[in-house]
Amino acid sequence: MLAKSLRDSRRTLVWWSIGLCAFMGLYLGVYNSVRESPEVYGPAALAKFPGALRDLMGLQDFLSGTGYLQSAVYQVFVPMLFVVCATTLANRAIAQPEESGTLELVLTLPVDRRRLVLQRWAALVVSLLVVAVVTLAVAWALSAALTMGVPFGRILAAHTGMFLLALLFGTVALALGAATGRRVVASAAVGVWLVAGYVVVTMGSGVDAVAWLKWFSPYHYYIDGRPLYEGLPVGDYLVLAGATVVFALTAALAFDRRDVGV
Amino acid sequence: MTAVVQAEGLTKYYGRRRGLEDLTLDIQPGEIFGYLGPNGAGKTTTIRLLLDVIRPTRGRVQVLGGDPRDPAVRARIGYLPGELALEGHERARDYLRFLGRVRGGVPASRIEELAERFEADLSVQMGKLSKGNKQKVGLIQAFMHEPEFLILDEPTGGLDPLVQHEFLAMLREVRRSGRTVLMSSHVLAEVESVSDRVGIVRGGRLVAVENVAALREKAVRRMELHFDAPVPAADFEGLAGVRDVRVEGAGVRCTIDGRPDALIKAAARHTVVHMVSAEPDLEEIFLTYYSDEEQHSARQESA
Structure with a gap:
């Protein structure tokens, strides 16, 4: 079952890996020219941006290797794309085959429903791990080639966080897909939670009325420990992993009690 | 049992x-x-x-x-869904083997044998199967594990x-x-x-x-008998299970309920040259059921 799910999504995996690597390559590839033009990208230049936009885009420091790597890769776009990739893969577990009608025959096989969900979740974990390992290798290779001076351990720490963040949102999508059988519901919920959570953590951090909401934002647990600067934030990552397990079990239980395909 | x-x-x-x-x-x-x-x-x-x-x-x-x-x-259980959906790049043969494995093992030879009987091409990708071929793949997977x-x-x-x-x-x-x-x-x-x-x-x-x-x-079955000479109408009246008798010279038309036994015995006294018996149309019987049911419920509703 697991092998079959992986085989079915191998094309998706290859394309997402290539896409993410190309994205990172484009951004990191221009680091040398950024480093050589401090008058354009230095702190003085960044100060010209409105504060809110600076917060939103996480613009802090473009000149140091760590700062550039954080801004270009780990701050916004790559984690977001990673989450989109996770949601796409998660929808292939239940919601998409249910909508297309292929799930019906699978359900009549001698496989327990809870097991089916957990097997497909395991396939999601492995798939995301593949994408994470490939992109990690590329990120590390690029940073080494461009002499950005970031130790591998820090890149690994940040990448682990990105993987856990994507896996959490992927598992949320899988749980909603298992509970409702609808891709739209799963994707929309993930999108809203991701973006709202991101805005709360970045722009909202100075606004008391919404700042407390950060505790509900997965992004907070990803970014708060500054892994690229300070290494693995074990507590934060355990929160992400724990929430993921809870959603995976919810998915199995929700799917077990539902009418499929009606 | x-x-x-x-x-x-x-x-x-x-x-x-x-x-x-x-x-x-x-x-x-x-x-x-x-x-x-x-x-x-x-x-x-x-x-x-x-x-x-x-x-x-x-x-x-x-x-x-x-x-x-x-x-x-x-x-x-073997199951063929009414609206069988098969898609993806996987070849039909690989999908059938996967289903076989999950169901506890089906020899590859069994799949090939069924494919031959149905003349199904299993090397086609599932998303590209024609409607008829899709149905064949569906039948193979339903039958294959006996x-x-x-x-x-x-x-x-x-x-x-x-x-x-x-x-x-x-x-x-x-x-x-x-x-x-x-x-x-x-x-x-x-x-x-x-x-x-x-x-x-x-x-x-x-x-x-x-x-x-x-x-x-x-x-209910309609029957037609033809004889070599005109037959007396009286011979075919009042037979068990025979209705709507029409005798026209050497021909007899009638409707029989159930067994044609009485009619055959009556006809045997003459020389039969030709006999036509329409297959009972079960569809018609069912339609009678349906309409009875409808009239019944209509009566209940109006009451």
Whole structure:
């Protein structure tokens, strides 16, 4: 079952890996020219941006290797794309085959429903791990080639966080897909939670009325420990992993009690 | 022996919409049960309940003596969905092998043998299968693990006549080996030749279950006899089970209910040169059932 799910999504995996690597390559590839033009990208230049936009885009420091790597890769776009990739893969577990009608025959096989969900979740974990390992290798290779001076351990720490963040949102999508059988519901919920959570953590951090909401934002647990600067934030990552397990079990239980395909 | 299907008061509502109401039905081992009704009558709802794809609102159902929720029960069933969806880049052969593995192992030779019988091309990617080929793949996966109980939802849709012939031959083999089949259709002609019993479902209710052989015996049949010389009308009047007799010179036309025995014996006294007997049209009988049912419920509603 697991092998079959992986085989079915191998094309998706290859394309997402290539896409993410190309994205990172484009951004990191221009680091040398950024480093050589401090008058354009230095702190003085960044100060010209409105504060809110600076917060939103996480613009802090473009000149140091760590700062550039954080801004270009780990701050916004790559984690977001990673989450989109996770949601796409998660929808292939239940919601998409249910909508297309292929799930019906699978359900009549001698496989327990809870097991089916957990097997497909395991396939999601492995798939995301593949994408994470490939992109990690590329990120590390690029940073080494461009002499950005970031130790591998820090890149690994940040990448682990990105993987856990994507896996959490992927598992949320899988749980909603298992509970409702609808891709739209799963994707929309993930999108809203991701973006709202991101805005709360970045722009909202100075606004008391919404700042407390950060505790509900997965992004907070990803970014708060500054892994690229300070290494693995074990507590934060355990929160992400724990929430993921809870959603995976919810998915199995929700799917077990539902009418499929009606 | 326990029944293969035992349903008691089985009811399914989709929200407020009725899918199936109060189905009580036993299907015995070794029988081929034709499940008949117009589209939307509740056939697929019944089948999905038997396979635990959906859960009953009320009532109870046992399949092969167990709960369909139990994976071990489902391992003994072969199922062809009414709207079979197959997609992706995977080749049909690989998909069938995967299904075989999950069902506890089906030899590759068995898959090839069935593919040959149905003339199915298994090297095609699933997303590119034609409608007919898709149906063939569906039939192969339903038959391949030699299940004790076959559930076929509208199995003959999209099949060309040759394949349909092969399919009916396989059904007879299944019956000969003592296995059980539930087969749905909205056309009686598709199921009457192989079914032992036929159940008719309408508007979510099972309105009749009939033995096909008994039905045929009861069936109204038109007959025409021609003799070498004019025959006296009196010879053909008042015969048991013979109605609407019209004698015109050397020809006799009539309608018989059930057995033609009395008519044949009366005709034997003369020289018969030609005899025409129309096959009883079971469709017509069922339509009578349907319209009776409708009149009945109309009367109840007006009362």
